[in-house]
Amino acid sequence: MVRLYTDDLSIGYGEQLIVKELSVQIPNQKITTIIGPNGCGKSTLLKAITRIIPFQSGAVILDGKSVDKENTKILAKKIAILPQTPESANGLTVGELVSYGRFPYQTGFGRLSKKDYEVIDWALQVTNTSSFKYLPVDSLSGGQRQRVWIAMALAQETEIIFLDEPTTYLDMAHQLEVLELLQRLNQEEQRTIVMVLHDLNQAARFADYIVALKDGQIVKAGPCEEVITKEVLRGVFHIDAEIGIDPRTKKPMCITYNLLKGEK
Amino acid sequence: MGFLHYFCRKDKIMKTSIHFSYKFVIGLILLVTMFCVSMVFGAASTSLQDVWQALFTPLKSDAINILRELRLPREVAAMLVGAALAVSGAIMQGITRNPLADPGLLGLTSGANAALAISLALIPGINYFGITIACFIGAAVGAVMVFGIGSMNKGGFSPLRIVLAGAAVSAFLYAIADGVGIYFNISKDVSMWTAGGLIGTSWSQLQMITPFILIGFIVALLLSRQLTILSLNEEVAVGLGQKTTQTKTILFIVVILLAGASVALVGNMAFVGLMVPHIVRAIVGTDYRLIIPMSVIAGAILMLLADTIGRTINIPYETPVAAIIAIMGLPFFLVIVRKGGRVFQ
Numbered sequence: 379m380v381r382l383y384t385d386d387l388s389i390g391y392g393e394q395l396i397v398k399e400l401s402v403q404i405p406n407q408k409i410t411t412i413i414g415p416n417g418c419g420k421s422t423l424l425k426a427i428t429r430i431i432p433f434q435s436g437a438v439i440l441d442g443k444s445v446d447k448e449n450t451k452i453l454a455k456k457i458a459i460l461p462q463t464p465e466s467a468n469g470l471t472v473g474e475l476v477s478y479g480r481f482p483y484q485t486g487f488g489r490l491s492k493k494d495y496e497v498i499d500w501a502l503q504v505t506n507t508s509s510f511k512y513l514p515v516d517s518l519s520g521g522q523r524q525r526v527w528i529a530m531a532l533a534q535e536t537e538i539i540f541l542d543e544p545t546t547y548l549d550m551a552h553q554l555e556v557l558e559l560l561q562r563l564n565q566e567e568q569r570t571i572v573m574v575l576h577d578l579n580q581a582a583r584f585a586d587y588i589v590a591l592k593d594g595q596i597v598k599a600g601p602c603e604e605v606i607t608k609e610v611l612r613g614v615f616h617i618d619a620e621i622g623i624d625p626r627t628k629k630p631m632c633i634t635y636n637l638l639k640g641e642k
Numbered sequence: 643m644g645f646l647h648y649f650c651r652k653d654k655i656m657k658t659s660i661h662f663s664y665k666f667v668i669g670l671i672l673l674v675t676m677f678c679v680s681m682v683f684g685a686a687s688t689s690l691q692d693v694w695q696a697l698f699t700p701l702k703s704d705a706i707n708i709l710r711e712l713r714l715p716r717e718v719a720a721m722l723v724g725a726a727l728a729v730s731g732a733i734m735q736g737i738t739r740n741p742l743a744d745p746g747l748l749g750l751t752s753g754a755n756a757a758l759a760i761s762l763a764l765i766p767g768i769n770y771f772g773i774t775i776a777c778f779i780g781a782a783v784g785a786v787m788v789f790g791i792g793s794m795n796k797g798g799f800s801p802l803r804i805v806l807a808g809a810a811v812s813a814f815l816y817a818i819a820d821g822v823g824i825y826f827n828i829s830k831d832v833s834m835w836t837a838g839g840l841i842g843t844s845w846s847q848l849q850m851i852t853p854f855i856l857i858g859f860i861v862a863l864l865l866s867r868q869l870t871i872l873s874l875n876e877e878v879a880v881g882l883g884q885k886t887t888q889t890k891t892i893l894f895i896v897v898i899l900l901a902g903a904s905v906a907l908v909g910n911m912a913f914v915g916l917m918v919p920h921i922v923r924a925i926v927g928t929d930y931r932l933i934i935p936m937s938v939i940a941g942a943i944l945m946l947l948a949d950t951i952g953r954t955i956n957i958p959y960e961t962p963v964a965a966i967i968a969i970m971g972l973p974f975f976l977v978i979v980r981k982g983g984r985v986f987q
Binding site for chain 1: 867870874875877878880881882884885927928929
């Protein structure tokens with residue numbers, strides 16, 4: 379049974395639709411990656427599903443209920459969202475920032491309970507950021523900072539986590555660090571993870587399920603083997619790709635590629 | 643101080659050298675000291691003993707009467723206005739994530755000012771309650787104009803663009819106030835309100851204004867946790883389950899109440915709302931649960947200080963308190979612009 383899906387979802391500003399009648403199912407307890415060229419509506423889709431921006435028509439259904447009619451605080455206990463590169467953390471310490479992940483569970487003046495502190499410490503531990511607890515977030519490196527933001531999302535204790543390009547601006551090692559963390563969360567904690575990624579090979583390597591978008595519509599959605607193919611990549615990115623098998627992970631990978639010549 | 647107890651637990655996630663409750667108590671001691679200083683010094687010389695007798699005994703004398711009827715309401719007003727402007731500045735900076743936000747710089751004060759002039763012109767004999775309401779409406783109109791113009795450009799609003807819009811709108815609104823004053827021949831009345839500063843503040847005015855300001859403080863404090871999250875990033879706030887539109891609307895009303903009430907009490911006053919939150923953040927950090935109460939104290943202290951300087955620097959003449967504040971505030975403004983919003987980091 380799929381918990382989260384969209385039904386003929388259209389998103390846009392005014393007359394211009396960015397996402398058109400899109401229906402997608404997010405598999406439970408899997409890693410789903412959304413890929414597609416710039417401006418294809420990946421982030422827009424992510425934001426609409428997580429109620430950060432409104433949609434024009436269609437529906438987003440979570441556990442049988444329409445997301446835009448659900449109480450936002452209850453939603454915040456089910457879905458966490460990490461937006462694209464949150465800028466500065468205003469001088470907050472790591473511990474403080476992560477503690478805001480407990481916001482949906484607090485009432486009134488927001489006193490943190492014993493449980494809250496335990497969850498915060500757990501989130502810091504899992505993301506390997508405990509040693510920064512008292513440091514200002516802004517003093518950390520890019521990869522460390524991203525892990526801290528993920529810790530905040532984890533402190534929300536949601537089963538579903540959305541991330542919008544969690545590896546942007548990170549070097550290769552730090553990208554892997556973040557992706558492996560997400561993989562571990564998926565495998566050990568059975569979290570459902572949905573993210574937008576730019577790198578096709580990373581998408582193929584870490585995702586169980588890939589959604590390829592173009593011009594606000596799904597070109598192909600399915601397991602990596604079905605999406606990372608010559609035909610799909612030609613249709614989505616307008617590239618001529620050579621697909622092989624990653625010798626270590628046995629996942630499909632794009633070995634080399636050229637821009638397709640001629641008309642689009 | 644029961645609620646201070648709450649902050650003790652913050653240590654588990656935030657290692658600070660001095661605990662917040664100590665900072666709070668030190669702030670209170672400074673405030674009381676500053677209050678005594680401002681009560682003692684002035685054009686008419688009084689002693690600490692007179693102040694004590696005026697406040698805590700039913701005794702009567704010339705000095706005591708001056709204290710009770712002139713200086714005390716004035717200093718109470720100074721504290722209220724300083725605190726109100728500081729809190730409204732802190733909220734504005736939080737909502738807009740604009741380090742240059744200040745009710746005096748972003749059109750609220752000038753809007754209230756223009757509304758005050760118009761209401762004096764159109765409704766002769768308007769009472770103080772009417773003036774206060776006019777100030778609220780004016781402050782709201784001024785703010786909407788500034789943010790409307792500031793967001794017209796497609797690139798969204800940058801801190802400096804908003805300040806430019808604020809300068810333009812303020813110039814326009816001050817011109818309206820002046821024009822109305824001249825046309826209806828009430829310039830003197832208008833300027834008595836708008837440029838009078840704290841001179842002639844009476845107990846009856848205070849009675850009218852104080853509830854608005856106190857309500858503003860309470861609501862601000864209740865929403866301070868929401869404000870911290872909002873000040874981080876709006877998308878994060880939504881993701882954490884905050885009703886951002888509702889939160890921003892309520893906070894906007896609080897800002898209007900505080901800024902409008904301040905104008906009704908003392909007229910124009912820029913820079914308090916700009917300076918105080920930055921100073922306070924350097925002391926207590928970026929959590930608005932601490933920034934709001936500390937801004938109340940620091941704003942009150944700053945205003946008492948400015949008023950005392952204004953009353954004593956050139957006895958028997960008064961130096962306008964707005965001018966004193968502006969002399970402190972302008973360099974501060976320039977530093978914030980230069981450092982891109984981080985004054986003390």
